[in-house]
Amino acid sequence: MAQTTDRNIARSTAVGRSYRKIERPLDNQGVPLRISQYYGDSTFDYRKAKNIPENVKKELDVVATTNKPLPKELADVVAKTAMEWAISRGATHFCHWFQPLTGSTAEKHDSFLDIKNGEAIENLSAGQLMQGEPDASSFPNGGSRSTFEARGYTSWDLTSPMFLLEGVNGKTLCIPTAFISYTGQALDIKTPLLRSEVALSTAATRFLKSIGQETARVQSNCGTEQEYFLVDEAFFYARPDLVMTGRTLFGSLSSKNQQLDDHYFGDISERVMGFMQELDYELHRLGIPAKTRHNEVAPGQYEIAPIFSNTNVSADNNQLLMATLKRIAIKHHFVALLHEKPFAGINGSGKHLNWSLSTVEGDNLLNPGSNPETNYRFLTMCSAVVEALFRHGGMIRAAIASAGNDHRLGANEAPPSIISAYLGDTLHRIFTAIKDGKAVTSSNETAMDVMAHQLANLSKDNTDRNRTSPFAFTGNKFELRACGSEMSIGLPLSILNGAVADVLNDTADLIEKAIASGKSADEAMKEVTKKWITNSYDVIFNGDGYSDEWVKEAEKRGLLNLKTTADALPMFIDEKRMQFLLNQKIFTKDELETRFNVLIERYNTLREIEFETLIQMVNQHVIPSVLDYKLQLGQVIKTQKEIGFESSVESGIYKKLNYTTETLFNRVENLNNGIKELPEDGPKVAKVISETLMPLSEEVATLCGEVEEIIPDDMWGLPKYYDMLFLR
Numbered sequence: 001m002a003q004t005t006d007r008n009i010a011r012s013t014a015v016g017r018s019y020r021k022i023e024r025p026l027d028n029q030g031v032p033l034r035i036s037q038y039y040g041d042s043t044f045d046y047r048k049a050k051n052i053p054e055n056v057k058k059e060l061d062v063v064a065t066t067n068k069p070l071p072k073e074l075a076d077v078v079a080k081t082a083m084e085w086a087i088s089r090g091a092t093h094f095c096h097w098f099q100p101l102t103g104s105t106a107e108k109h110d111s112f113l114d115i116k117n118g119e120a121i122e123n124l125s126a127g128q129l130m131q132g133e134p135d136a137s138s139f140p141n142g143g144s145r146s147t148f149e150a151r152g153y154t155s156w157d158l159t160s161p162m163f164l165l166e167g168v169n170g171k172t173l174c175i176p177t178a179f180i181s182y183t184g185q186a187l188d189i190k191t192p193l194l195r196s197e198v199a200l201s202t203a204a205t206r207f208l209k210s211i212g213q214e215t216a217r218v219q220s221n222c223g224t225e226q227e228y229f230l231v232d233e234a235f236f237y238a239r240p241d242l243v244m245t246g247r248t249l250f251g252s253l254s255s256k257n258q259q260l261d262d263h264y265f266g267d268i269s270e271r272v273m274g275f276m277q278e279l280d281y282e283l284h285r286l287g288i289p290a291k292t293r294h295n296e297v298a299p300g301q302y303e304i305a306p307i308f309s310n311t312n313v314s315a316d317n318n319q320l321l322m323a324t325l326k327r328i329a330i331k332h333h334f335v336a337l338l339h340e341k342p343f344a345g346i347n348g349s350g351k352h353l354n355w356s357l358s359t360v361e362g363d364n365l366l367n368p369g370s371n372p373e374t375n376y377r378f379l380t381m382c383s384a385v386v387e388a389l390f391r392h393g394g395m396i397r398a399a400i401a402s403a404g405n406d407h408r409l410g411a412n413e414a415p416p417s418i419i420s421a422y423l424g425d426t427l428h429r430i431f432t433a434i435k436d437g438k439a440v441t442s443s444n445e446t447a448m449d450v451m452a453h454q455l456a457n458l459s460k461d462n463t464d465r466n467r468t469s470p471f472a473f474t475g476n477k478f479e480l481r482a483c484g485s486e487m488s489i490g491l492p493l494s495i496l497n498g499a500v501a502d503v504l505n506d507t508a509d510l511i512e513k514a515i516a517s518g519k520s521a522d523e524a525m526k527e528v529t530k531k532w533i534t535n536s537y538d539v540i541f542n543g544d545g546y547s548d549e550w551v552k553e554a555e556k557r558g559l560l561n562l563k564t565t566a567d568a569l570p571m572f573i574d575e576k577r578m579q580f581l582l583n584q585k586i587f588t589k590d591e592l593e594t595r596f597n598v599l600i601e602r603y604n605t606l607r608e609i610e611f612e613t614l615i616q617m618v619n620q621h622v623i624p625s626v627l628d629y630k631l632q633l634g635q636v637i638k639t640q641k642e643i644g645f646e647s648s649v650e651s652g653i654y655k656k657l658n659y660t661t662e663t664l665f666n667r668v669e670n671l672n673n674g675i676k677e678l679p680e681d682g683p684k685v686a687k688v689i690s691e692t693l694m695p696l697s698e699e700v701a702t703l704c705g706e707v708e709e710i711i712p713d714d715m716w717g718l719p720k721y722y723d724m725l726f727l728r
């Protein structure tokens with residue numbers, strides 16, 4: 001009865017919540033401030049600081065964009081100014097905020113307190129700003145560090161703004177940093193991403209120079225659409241699987257979920273809207289350009305998307321967004337679920353990376369213009385990206401591999417695990433003609449007649465959207481749709497940047513050689529475009545990525561189908577596949593091996609936690625509910641037999657429940673034995689888990705769902721899908 005009482009209390013608590021209100025900032029006349037008036041007021045960027053001289057800013061910009069060392073006197077100016085700014089806003093501490101290989105963030109707080117001549121003062125020195133020393137052996141390092149080899153360093157990233165982290169009783173100045181070992185090995189997400197930006201800029205500026213266009217720097221830009229679920233905290237803490245693993249390990253799907261497509265872009269409930277409004281407010285104060293919010297496809301699922309920004313800053317912003325999302329959700333008595341598949345049978349959550357390239361002057365290199373068929377720079381750039389996907393799709397697939405994403409890739413809301421490119425009809429037609437040596441014709445479809453004069457004219461994009469494609473061209477950018485909602489975007493972005501840089505270096509070689517032979521830049525670009533598209537044409541697919549036909553077709557084309565994390569992660573230690581990253585000094589061989597070991601260990605550990613939690617829940621929740629109901633059924637059958645009535649219905653239910661439970665108990669025993677018999681070697685463990693234990697655990701989950709559907713509602717102690725997805 002205790003389980004039933006807990007569930008009923010959770011239900012009444014969830015539906016009886018009051019709405020949280022916040023006080024928005026007002027101007028002197030009591031009018032709410034515009035977003036632009038408080039945007040970024042919790043961030044410190046030396047480039048915008050009024051108290052830092054312009055000549056100092058210029059020198060710092062040179063340091064941030066070249067290999068020039070940072071003079072201590074410049075760092076001292078920033079340190080003193082940042083400290084005074086932070087203290088004036090209530091900060092008492094500072095920390096180096098970094099992104100270890102856990103996939104989340106880390107921070108160690110130090111107070112501004114210092115003692116000088118026996119007196120207490122506030123101080124942030126240049127050295128404290130520039131460098132910190134966390135324990136490098138205590139974070140995931142893939143065996144590259146022994147316990148006694150503890151020294152590691154954090155190094156200030158000049159290109160990402162500092163920000164204030166607010167606690168209940170004070171604030172902390174967070175300084176974005178990289179994290180490296182004593183031997184110089186990158187132990188974080190940020191360092192390789194910064195290196196990939198350097199490699200990409202070098203290759204892209206060289207390509208532009210080869211066709212007669214000069215720019216000081218090229219950067220990749222990113223806008224990250226973040227999907228998530230909200231569950232009332234009362235339900236969350238009543239489900240051990242949600243607390244331990246971030247997803248429900250079993251559950252019977254409610255009769256109505258997303259079949260009517262009525263939740264997507266639907267009316268946002270008042271309580272959820274209150275959460276979204278506070279979230280936007282806090283993100284805007286942190287300088288995170290949150291732009292779009294809406295209901296997603298599944299009940300209880302939502303999405304937030306920002307405006308494009310530099311890839312490094314965007315990666316930092318997404319990490320901060322996820323942390324802020326969780327923090328604000330708790331204030332509204334929600335728990336934000338970022339797991340890729342919190343509920344079986346309905347859509348999971350992804351993170352779509354909208355990626356583009358631009359010069360430092362803001363010229364988008366993936367903008368097709370009004371006549372893409374004669375925009376040779378665009379065609380060359382686009383074909384180079386497709387060639388990069390063809391060459392290095394296996395490594396990109398590895399970069400998005402995770403236990404959570406294994407549940408999602410290939411399902412009805414996510415692209416398949418086969419990496420391919422969608423180009424849309426216009427670009428596909430142009431590239432096909434170029435490949436076949438035929439004349440390229442233009443399309444004059446720029447507007448649509450919707451046959452209702454009351455409606456504004458609609459301009460037509462040069463491509464539709466294909467939600468089944470893992471890598472789609474969407475007008476003036478590419479969208480990597482296959483990332484999981486919980487993962488850091490830094491790793492896939494590092495690989496993508498490096499892949500494109502690899503091809504752009506070859507592109508520049510070919511164009512320089514063609515021009516040296518007397519050809520014009522346009523002629524050279526036409527040749528290179530044809531070369532790349534002809535070579536990579538098999539990776540282009542505009543059809544339904546969910547279809548079985550595509551899986552067969554992809555195999556004929558020789559495309560990899562790395563279905564699970566255990567299949568994908570070995571790409572990181574493939575000598576041939578890693579070479580492009582080594583050549584461009586984005587990763588060292590040791591760093592790639594470290595990531596392989598860390599990610600394999602993480603996959604294995606997460607799965608083992610899931611298996612053990614599942615076994616405990618069956619033994620502590622499912623089986624006791626079965627025994628209670630069997631006792632009740634048995635009493636009814638016995639009583640009716642004593643008074644001379646048949647109990648065919650009760651006996652039928654009893655037999656079905658008994659058979660299902662016996663099968664469930666057997667499968668749980670097999671799962672438990674399978675865990676005990678796992679080998680020692682990490683990659684072998686991952687294979688056994690993905691090929692044997694995962695299917696077994698899914699069978700256990702199915703049987704638990706069948707039991708749940710038999711047990712009377714008032715005798716089932718765990719919150720059901722109906723409770724968690726529909727009760728607000």
